[in-house]
Amino acid sequence: MSSFTHFNEQGHAKMVDITEKTDTVRTAVARTSVMMNKEIYEKISNRAIQKGDVLAVAQVAGIMAAKKTADLIPMCHPLMLRGVDIQFAWDVEEQTSRYQLLITATVKTKGSTGVEMEALTAASVCALTVYDMCKALDKGIIIGPTYLVEKTGGKSGHFRREDK
Amino acid sequence: MSSFTHFNEQGHAKMVDITEKTDTVRTAVARTSVMMNKEIYEKISNRAIQKGDVLAVAQVAGIMAAKKTADLIPMCHPLMLRGVDIQFAWDVEEQTSRYQLLITATVKTKGSTGVEMEALTAASVCALTVYDMCKALDKGIIIGPTYLVEKTGGKSGHFRREDK
Amino acid sequence: MSSFTHFNEQGHAKMVDITEKTDTVRTAVARTSVMMNKEIYEKISNRAIQKGDVLAVAQVAGIMAAKKTADLIPMCHPLMLRGVDIQFAWDVEEQTSRYQLLITATVKTKGSTGVEMEALTAASVCALTVYDMCKALDKGIIIGPTYLVEKTGGKSGHFRREDK
Amino acid sequence: MSSFTHFNEQGHAKMVDITEKTDTVRTAVARTSVMMNKEIYEKISNRAIQKGDVLAVAQVAGIMAAKKTADLIPMCHPLMLRGVDIQFAWDVEEQTSRYQLLITATVKTKGSTGVEMEALTAASVCALTVYDMCKALDKGIIIGPTYLVEKTGGKSGHFRREDK
Amino acid sequence: MSSFTHFNEQGHAKMVDITEKTDTVRTAVARTSVMMNKEIYEKISNRAIQKGDVLAVAQVAGIMAAKKTADLIPMCHPLMLRGVDIQFAWDVEEQTSRYQLLITATVKTKGSTGVEMEALTAASVCALTVYDMCKALDKGIIIGPTYLVEKTGGKSGHFRREDK
Amino acid sequence: MSSFTHFNEQGHAKMVDITEKTDTVRTAVARTSVMMNKEIYEKISNRAIQKGDVLAVAQVAGIMAAKKTADLIPMCHPLMLRGVDIQFAWDVEEQTSRYQLLITATVKTKGSTGVEMEALTAASVCALTVYDMCKALDKGIIIGPTYLVEKTGGKSGHFRREDK
Numbered sequence: 010m011s012s013f014t015h016f017n018e019q020g021h022a023k024m025v026d027i028t029e030k031t032d033t034v035r036t037a038v039a040r041t042s043v044m045m046n047k048e049i050y051e052k053i054s055n056r057a058i059q060k061g062d063v064l065a066v067a068q069v070a071g072i073m074a075a076k077k078t079a080d081l082i083p084m085c086h087p088l089m090l091r092g093v094d095i096q097f098a099w100d101v102e103e104q105t106s107r108y109q110l111l112i113t114a115t116v117k118t119k120g121s122t123g124v125e126m127e128a129l130t131a132a133s134v135c136a137l138t139v140y141d142m143c144k145a146l147d148k149g150i151i152i153g154p155t156y157l158v159e160k161t162g163g164k165s166g167h168f169r170r171e172d173k
Numbered sequence: 174m175s176s177f178t179h180f181n182e183q184g185h186a187k188m189v190d191i192t193e194k195t196d197t198v199r200t201a202v203a204r205t206s207v208m209m210n211k212e213i214y215e216k217i218s219n220r221a222i223q224k225g226d227v228l229a230v231a232q233v234a235g236i237m238a239a240k241k242t243a244d245l246i247p248m249c250h251p252l253m254l255r256g257v258d259i260q261f262a263w264d265v266e267e268q269t270s271r272y273q274l275l276i277t278a279t280v281k282t283k284g285s286t287g288v289e290m291e292a293l294t295a296a297s298v299c300a301l302t303v304y305d306m307c308k309a310l311d312k313g314i315i316i317g318p319t320y321l322v323e324k325t326g327g328k329s330g331h332f333r334r335e336d337k
Numbered sequence: 338m339s340s341f342t343h344f345n346e347q348g349h350a351k352m353v354d355i356t357e358k359t360d361t362v363r364t365a366v367a368r369t370s371v372m373m374n375k376e377i378y379e380k381i382s383n384r385a386i387q388k389g390d391v392l393a394v395a396q397v398a399g400i401m402a403a404k405k406t407a408d409l410i411p412m413c414h415p416l417m418l419r420g421v422d423i424q425f426a427w428d429v430e431e432q433t434s435r436y437q438l439l440i441t442a443t444v445k446t447k448g449s450t451g452v453e454m455e456a457l458t459a460a461s462v463c464a465l466t467v468y469d470m471c472k473a474l475d476k477g478i479i480i481g482p483t484y485l486v487e488k489t490g491g492k493s494g495h496f497r498r499e500d501k
Numbered sequence: 502m503s504s505f506t507h508f509n510e511q512g513h514a515k516m517v518d519i520t521e522k523t524d525t526v527r528t529a530v531a532r533t534s535v536m537m538n539k540e541i542y543e544k545i546s547n548r549a550i551q552k553g554d555v556l557a558v559a560q561v562a563g564i565m566a567a568k569k570t571a572d573l574i575p576m577c578h579p580l581m582l583r584g585v586d587i588q589f590a591w592d593v594e595e596q597t598s599r600y601q602l603l604i605t606a607t608v609k610t611k612g613s614t615g616v617e618m619e620a621l622t623a624a625s626v627c628a629l630t631v632y633d634m635c636k637a638l639d640k641g642i643i644i645g646p647t648y649l650v651e652k653t654g655g656k657s658g659h660f661r662r663e664d665k
Numbered sequence: 666m667s668s669f670t671h672f673n674e675q676g677h678a679k680m681v682d683i684t685e686k687t688d689t690v691r692t693a694v695a696r697t698s699v700m701m702n703k704e705i706y707e708k709i710s711n712r713a714i715q716k717g718d719v720l721a722v723a724q725v726a727g728i729m730a731a732k733k734t735a736d737l738i739p740m741c742h743p744l745m746l747r748g749v750d751i752q753f754a755w756d757v758e759e760q761t762s763r764y765q766l767l768i769t770a771t772v773k774t775k776g777s778t779g780v781e782m783e784a785l786t787a788a789s790v791c792a793l794t795v796y797d798m799c800k801a802l803d804k805g806i807i808i809g810p811t812y813l814v815e816k817t818g819g820k821s822g823h824f825r826r827e828d829k
Numbered sequence: 830m831s832s833f834t835h836f837n838e839q840g841h842a843k844m845v846d847i848t849e850k851t852d853t854v855r856t857a858v859a860r861t862s863v864m865m866n867k868e869i870y871e872k873i874s875n876r877a878i879q880k881g882d883v884l885a886v887a888q889v890a891g892i893m894a895a896k897k898t899a900d901l902i903p904m905c906h907p908l909m910l911r912g913v914d915i916q917f918a919w920d921v922e923e924q925t926s927r928y929q930l931l932i933t934a935t936v937k938t939k940g941s942t943g944v945e946m947e948a949l950t951a952a953s954v955c956a957l958t959v960y961d962m963c964k965a966l967d968k969g970i971i972i973g974p975t976y977l978v979e980k981t982g983g984k985s986g987h988f989r990r991e992d993k
Contacts (some may be wrong), residue, residue, distance in 0.1 A: 024910030063392040066186045092518030153317020190420030229885040256682030350558045354748030394514045481645020557721040584846030678886045722842045809973020
């Protein structure tokens, strides 16, 4: 059974030493969602085909947040991100009033630790931005669940989440 | 039907003018959760009664993130936060293997716009930090759902989420 | 003849004391421009009526930069911005091959110092972002001139630039 | 005809994947200027030979801004800068009342993307800081034009701006 | 005996609620020092009367750091600083080879909590910057002691350190 | 006699060019201390064996500050830190009323410049955080002296401070 690696012998947290780890290409894909009401769904969608665009702002926020991950997550190592992409998809079912925006963030680097946190942070801040821009219409919006979909590279190798 | 206030007449986003809004005391409470496996639950809990403490790190991260909200969310107004508190609770049911950490962030200010985004950001980054410190043990951890529980102050008045 | 107020008696810079200044509504409008070739002009314009949009990204960057002004400009006082808007206009003359994007940033606050630097910073970073997103097509893009168009509020009163 | 590389297939912006690009030495030189009146010119110049020094502050601001470029420009890749230098020169012509400060920023790295944006950002923030420190004397100061003078390294090779 | 106010009832840290505190003018003065060898002392001093100037850079760093205090110190409330000044003095005694730079940072605000941390942070980062710029000459430089000299304003009233 | 390398030929500061330096493993150890009264010492110590913990917060602050070093120290090169650890020890002597917390920060990277500034910054901000969390009890707390204990790697080789 492995143990926490974030704590030093005094029981306090530390940023673990990764000097010995080698630089490899690493990717991570994270997903979250935003569950909203019909009115907001329609307004976002309509904007999306005009020039104003909630998703455009949210996407910029997500990408910028990926670059701030090590500044937000205390024990996270700084990394030079080499690519960040955020994709949107709608999961809509009128009968059950489900209007759900799916947000998928993909992050890539060449470095000595993985980019799971960067992908999760990008997705989370992207969703928070959607919330911010729509909260005047409905404060009942729900974000998440948020989880890692896939990661490649590094010693722990390939991870692929089973469909939930 | 109200309309989006974040867009200017060119259809682009803007930070809406709140010069005319008055400074009042405002609070917001947001909640998220971290669903983990039994091993991680036990390790976090045991730490919690020793001096090393995943939750202590996560809590510091959440509080610091609240202060960075306007730097993360593009159209969010900067605010002088006057109080931030993060509480943890466990929702554990052995039979169904549910080991869930509940995170509740409360933010308070005296200002001209609400602190919903600050509370949601604090809760989200707190959960991401728990994920970061435990991900070596299990990459299947799930964050959220994340939502606003309550807000007070401001023109839109009191909001209290119905139990879901 | 007034003297520099940013220097202390040792000849070093300081952030001047504004404790005695009163909080009033203050606005500032700054302008810059991006001079590009025809190909880039057409690509930006076409995007602008589809959903991908150089200007949407640049605008988000400009608004976020306004909030970072005191972090960028050493002697600038931190301020709680209450509104930021960025407008675009095209100044195009086919015969002389002038394809110029005009960027106008308007910033508003209620505080004890003006927001000229915030408006100038928003406009500048907005233009730099346009440059960044188009530089693969042409490295000869020119930004500026950048200048203050108007300011209101504060002891120095109203300033309005004569047309240049 | 090349196409925008900053957009994904959904038409939204992304940080382009540079994992395959190799690390080479890269330099960029950018230039801007600050056009001021005679009074400000004389005050800055006189300070320059005493110990208080507008240019010293502006230069520090420019160098620090170069390090923040990826935090300001949304689609810009983070880079480990290896050298930043800012030089000043005066272009003064009494007869035509031209008092212009020329600012030249040189940035160097060893990495997988160029440093044009870092040089342009350094020059821009350096000029904005000069403006900030002199604006109490004259709000009519003009910044720019701002442009890339030269770049070396990378696939696109050497670029050298023709004299304008 | 007063108790820690930074901890909530779960024993975790929190940013204490200061909503009820009133806005008053508050000042704080902090001091630190940098103990160096004769060579460095002479080089800094000589620069100081030319235009290049270690102290000018250190001072800018200290002022900018004051503005970042709430971003560095987890439980520190954000504050709108209204004035920051850093003064240098030399304490030199050739016989005992004491070459000590004294750094005094004064911070002022009008707000609901004190500015002790801002003054201490400004002084500390100013000293660290002197260290950074001189460390190629001697790694044995010593910073501090660092302490609060005086504070005014707020419920706890006036504090003035006895000469040590 | 070596000369300052942080100044360009105009006498202004610059970030020195390290393009030619090779990437090697580098470590630095810095130390500071916090001198407090008996009451604070006892409160911190007692917390330390319960779950609330001044040192846990201070340690997180120190680690996060290490990652911000290049943002705080103007001429400091950005670096990808690969490990940060902060250790605490008490130096207590009841008879002389000495209650001193020793803070030792160790930083590691693989890069082209040393990590002395990162270790010194981590130790300093860690100490400032202890101050912040205890200042309601006593404003007479003293931080430091702060100094480099050891460094390895790089052209200048091994440095080890003699016991003071």
